[in-house]
Amino acid sequence: AQKVTQAQTEISVVEKEDVTLDCVYETRDTTYYLFWYKQPPSGELVFLIRRNSFDEQNEISGRYSWNFQKSTSSFNFTITASQVVDSAVYFCALSEWGDSSYKLIFGSGTRLLVRP
Amino acid sequence: DGGITQSPKYLFRKEGQNVTLSCEQNLNHDAMYWYRQDPGQGLRLIYYSQIVNDFQKGDIAEGYSVSREKKESFPLTVTSAQKNPTAFYLCASILGTGASFGGYTFGSGTRLTVV
Numbered sequence: 504a505q506k507v508t509q510a511q512t513e514i515s516v517v518e519k520e521d522v523t524l525d526c527v528y529e530t531r532d533t534t535y536y537l538f539w540y541k542q543p544p545s546g547e548l549v550f551l552i553r554r555n556s557f558d559e560q561n562e563i564s565g566r567y568s569w570n571f572q573k574s575t576s577s578f579n580f581t582i583t584a585s586q587v588v589d590s591a592v593y594f595c596a597l598s599e600w601g602d603s604s605y606k607l608i609f610g611s612g613t614r615l616l617v618r619p
Numbered sequence: 620d621g622g623i624t625q626s627p628k629y630l631f632r633k634e635g636q637n638v639t640l641s642c643e644q645n646l647n648h649d650a651m652y653w654y655r656q657d658p659g660q661g662l663r664l665i666y667y668s669q670i671v672n673d674f675q676k677g678d679i680a681e682g683y684s685v686s687r688e689k690k691e692s693f694p695l696t697v698t699s700a701q702k703n704p705t706a707f708y709l710c711a712s713i714l715g716t717g718a719s720f721g722g723y724t725f726g727s728g729t730r731l732t733v734v
Contacts, residue, residue: 536722538722538723545727546727546730547725547727547728548709548725550722550723553722594662603669604650605650606677607652607654607662607664607723608664611660611661612659612660
């Protein structure tokens, strides 16, 4: 069965520290997609990245970077030089095709608190 | 601009009442989804619809009903059979499948509280 595990429930860092949010997934499919979303206190889900299972290249976008390793079924997210505005809940999610549709399966989220 | 509109943003329901949450998209997306989020937890799938007049149960469909009469609209009804409806509800849609899969678009959510 598909599953996404975010073992870190809450992380607290001081501004300008680097922080890594872990994500481990389980799937039997060879074709799947992985996502990271940010959820600020307003509740909206902000899309950060989508990665398909055939693309293991790491990605960097400004202060954000993602490390996708199929060998360990992990898709970790690193924020460099964290800022107070990065405080939010971050969700990792897995999507694969089944029952005539894509379904998005979420991890339980990691709450990040960046202190000034 | 295209997107998903959920209304209302906040909804209060008395016990025993049915309430309907609205989800409208102007993205011409095919599939639509409803998710529920409880405090401190991830999102769980309630119902989804791949095409008009067709929908399937997700992981926690009991106590909920949906309809898909138009491609743009996917309303969710929280019935009195739902024992613990207080939660944050998010609607999503996607365009395409396979190589054309473009990822998910989410609405801004409806926060439902039973009073």
